[in-house]
Amino acid sequence: MATIQEVAQKAGVSVATISRYLNNPAIVAKETREKVEQAIKTLNYEPSMLGRNLRKSESRLLIVLLPSISNPFYTEVINGIEDTAIEKGYNILLCQTDSKPEREEIYFNMMKNRLADGIISMDPTVDRAKLIEIAKNFPLVQCSEYDEEGIITYVTIDNELAAYHAVKHLIKIGHKKIAMINSGEKFLYARERKQGYLRALNESGIPFNPDWIFTTDNLEFDAGRQAMKSLLGKSEIPTAVFAVSDILAIGALKEINLKGLAVPDDIALVGFDKISFSNMTQPTLTTISQPMYQMGSMSVHMLINKINGKHTESIILDHELVIREST
Amino acid sequence: MATIQEVAQKAGVSVATISRYLNNPAIVAKETREKVEQAIKTLNYEPSMLGRNLRKSESRLLIVLLPSISNPFYTEVINGIEDTAIEKGYNILLCQTDSKPEREEIYFNMMKNRLADGIISMDPTVDRAKLIEIAKNFPLVQCSEYDEEGIITYVTIDNELAAYHAVKHLIKIGHKKIAMINSGEKFLYARERKQGYLRALNESGIPFNPDWIFTTDNLEFDAGRQAMKSLLGKSEIPTAVFAVSDILAIGALKEINLKGLAVPDDIALVGFDKISFSNMTQPTLTTISQPMYQMGSMSVHMLINKINGKHTESIILDHELVIREST
DNA sequence: ATGAAAGCGCTAACAG
DNA sequence: CTGTTAGCGCTTTCAT
Numbered sequence: 001m002a003t004i005q006e007v008a009q010k011a012g013v014s015v016a017t018i019s020r021y022l023n024n025p026a027i028v029a030k031e032t033r034e035k036v037e038q039a040i041k042t043l044n045y046e047p048s049m050l051g052r053n054l055r056k057s058e059s060r061l062l063i064v065l066l067p068s069i070s071n072p073f074y075t076e077v078i079n080g081i082e083d084t085a086i087e088k089g090y091n092i093l094l095c096q097t098d099s100k101p102e103r104e105e106i107y108f109n110m111m112k113n114r115l116a117d118g119i120i121s122m123d124p125t126v127d128r129a130k131l132i133e134i135a136k137n138f139p140l141v142q143c144s145e146y147d148e149e150g151i152i153t154y155v156t157i158d159n160e161l162a163a164y165h166a167v168k169h170l171i172k173i174g175h176k177k178i179a180m181i182n183s184g185e186k187f188l189y190a191r192e193r194k195q196g197y198l199r200a201l202n203e204s205g206i207p208f209n210p211d212w213i214f215t216t217d218n219l220e221f222d223a224g225r226q227a228m229k230s231l232l233g234k235s236e237i238p239t240a241v242f243a244v245s246d247i248l249a250i251g252a253l254k255e256i257n258l259k260g261l262a263v264p265d266d267i268a269l270v271g272f273d274k275i276s277f278s279n280m281t282q283p284t285l286t287t288i289s290q291p292m293y294q295m296g297s298m299s300v301h302m303l304i305n306k307i308n309g310k311h312t313e314s315i316i317l318d319h320e321l322v323i324r325e326s327t
Numbered sequence: 328m329a330t331i332q333e334v335a336q337k338a339g340v341s342v343a344t345i346s347r348y349l350n351n352p353a354i355v356a357k358e359t360r361e362k363v364e365q366a367i368k369t370l371n372y373e374p375s376m377l378g379r380n381l382r383k384s385e386s387r388l389l390i391v392l393l394p395s396i397s398n399p400f401y402t403e404v405i406n407g408i409e410d411t412a413i414e415k416g417y418n419i420l421l422c423q424t425d426s427k428p429e430r431e432e433i434y435f436n437m438m439k440n441r442l443a444d445g446i447i448s449m450d451p452t453v454d455r456a457k458l459i460e461i462a463k464n465f466p467l468v469q470c471s472e473y474d475e476e477g478i479i480t481y482v483t484i485d486n487e488l489a490a491y492h493a494v495k496h497l498i499k500i501g502h503k504k505i506a507m508i509n510s511g512e513k514f515l516y517a518r519e520r521k522q523g524y525l526r527a528l529n530e531s532g533i534p535f536n537p538d539w540i541f542t543t544d545n546l547e548f549d550a551g552r553q554a555m556k557s558l559l560g561k562s563e564i565p566t567a568v569f570a571v572s573d574i575l576a577i578g579a580l581k582e583i584n585l586k587g588l589a590v591p592d593d594i595a596l597v598g599f600d601k602i603s604f605s606n607m608t609q610p611t612l613t614t615i616s617q618p619m620y621q622m623g624s625m626s627v628h629m630l631i632n633k634i635n636g637k638h639t640e641s642i643i644l645d646h647e648l649v650i651r652e653s654t
Numbered sequence: 655a656t657g658a659a660a661g662c663g664c665t666a667a668c669a670g
Numbered sequence: 671c672t673g674t675t676a677g678c679g680c681t682t683t684c685a686t
Contacts, residue, residue: 051663
């Protein structure tokens with residue numbers, strides 16, 4: 001591996017000239033430039049990021065913190081993050097916490113150790129106090145999550161309104177017995193979506209039946225099945241279900257099918273996220289689409305602003321109700 | 328951000344001592360150690376990886392090259408890679424090529440620029456010549472793919488045998504009209520799986536019907552639907568289908584359902600990969616399970632061996648036929 | 655057990 | 671337009 005010194009020697013110029021050529025070829029004289037190009041080519045030189053990074057005290061790496069990469073919701077957000085990061089000359093470190101604090105610790109330390117220039121946190125289970133402490137000392141934005149205290153810059157959607165739209169849609173097509181499959185209320189978005197659900201019911205004068213809210217302890221397929229199983233066992237069975245994630249809805253769909261019931265004729269179903277699988281089920285799933293790619297892209301812009309010391313406002317993006325076969 | 332110098336000054340020792348404390352606390356005297364610990368704590372010192380990396384000329388980063396993170400097959404392999412890498416003190420850079428050469432180029436350059444210590448390539452569409460060139464100059468292993476010339480170390484399964492097992496299973500439960508949904512034969516695994524399909528037919532004296540092989544040009548859900556649509560339009564319709572990926576099989580399932588046919592009664596279906604979604608469909612999918620996690624884990628071990636200059640043999644892992652409701 | 659000093663590869667004043 | 675020089679923060683001989 002050739003170094004900048006060797007190239008300088010070969011080209012008969014100083015290392016500064018090589019560095020200038022690398023960073024701004026225009027400012028070196030045409031004649032010199034040609035000599036440099038020649039030397040670089042014959043030595044097969046590639047500049048070392050290690051040297052550059054130390055000198056500029058930056059890594060051009062962004063940490064993306066998420067619970068798990070296997071959740072299709074995140075994969076689309078990541079696409080937005082990645083494309084924008086590359087465009088801006090950054091690379092991303094995808095960090096799965098699996099909701100384990102010790103993993104989280106590793107990634108926060110990488111930030112402290114200057115291995116990354118900033119963090120995009122998408123983990124809802126992250127330790128709040130630690131996150132705030134990091135946010136105070138390093139560039140950090142939250143994506144799809146946010147802290148109610150508003151200390152941390154974020155990009156998200158209006159979860160209350162999105163849930164309201166979903167349930168309103170079910171009411172509009174004639175449903176009155178509407179259940180909700182929610183995730184734990186320790187999550188802010190779960191509390192907000194429940195509010196939207198309640199507001200929609202309330203507005204239409206439909207009484208709230210606590211029997212029809214099922215709270216899962218995770219967002220996996222099986223949790224959706226269990227939830228539906230429970231709902232189907234109630235004395236009065238709902239005719240429509242709003243699930244706060246497509247995977248939960250797909251689990252519910254499975255259970256409905258197993259019981260010999262049909263969607264949407266016996267039970268209508270609305271999911272959340274518009275993951276690609278939601279279009280592969282039989283029937284396809286009505287769902288709330290979040291602007292996932294845009295969320296990712298925006299977070300990068302905001303984070304890079306922060307890295308460059310600029311002030312950035314939090315932002316709330318629009319969602320969309322996608323009506324398909326399940327309602 | 329405190330530096331090692333400041334800590335040294337505060338503790339009244341030399342920077343060398345701080346460095347020793349950081350890397351091997353045992354070799355510094357107990358009394359000095361305490362002074363150092365005190366200084367580190369009061370200054371809130373965190374060592375900079377940038378300095379360390381330059382000095383040791385390593386980045387402790389591994390590039391993982393894959394077509395797309397949204398394919399669930401890769402997510403599980405990645406889990407194996409990530410866990411093992413972290414255990415070994417490395418971090419991973421997940422790099423999606425989207426099968427675009429220019430993206431590939433970026434990541435190869437990162438390697439040349441010493442931003443990573445090695446590459447795990449899982450991309451079947453990678454430019455072969457370039458890959459070999461990189462492999463000659465840098466630590467690189469292939470995961471789930473391999474080059475027939477055998478220059479590059481790899482970890483994979485026996486695709487021919489896996490396909491053979493899948494088709495043999497269909498024959499055993501009484502099928503004779505067995506179609507195959509394959510991906511393009513530019514992919515080695517596609518050619519190998521076709522060989523396995525043919526061998527199984529041949530061994531049971533079932534004549535090969537070229538009408539029943541459909542070659543898709545991608546691995547998406549819609550390609551599976553199109554393939555099935557075509558197969559259902561043939562003069563003679565097969566009673567069983569072997570698809571080389573679960574996503575293709577799920578697409579086929581959708582099309583079968585739309586035509587009012589039932590799986591497995593009218594048509595039996597076997598997929599490949601055992602992605603988590605293959606257990607969420609109605610009916611659940613019979614499939615070939617690859618040891619994805621282990622493949623990821625092994626690749627990291629092999630790559631780190633290479634990084635450390637040790638010789639490493641390629642390896643072929645076992646697959647497993649998982650019989651579920653679709654057959 | 656500790657310190658002094660060199661240097662990893664690069665960039666950025668500064669001077670000319 | 672180009673060269674000289676001083677580091678960025680760390681590790682690692684080589685002495686002591």
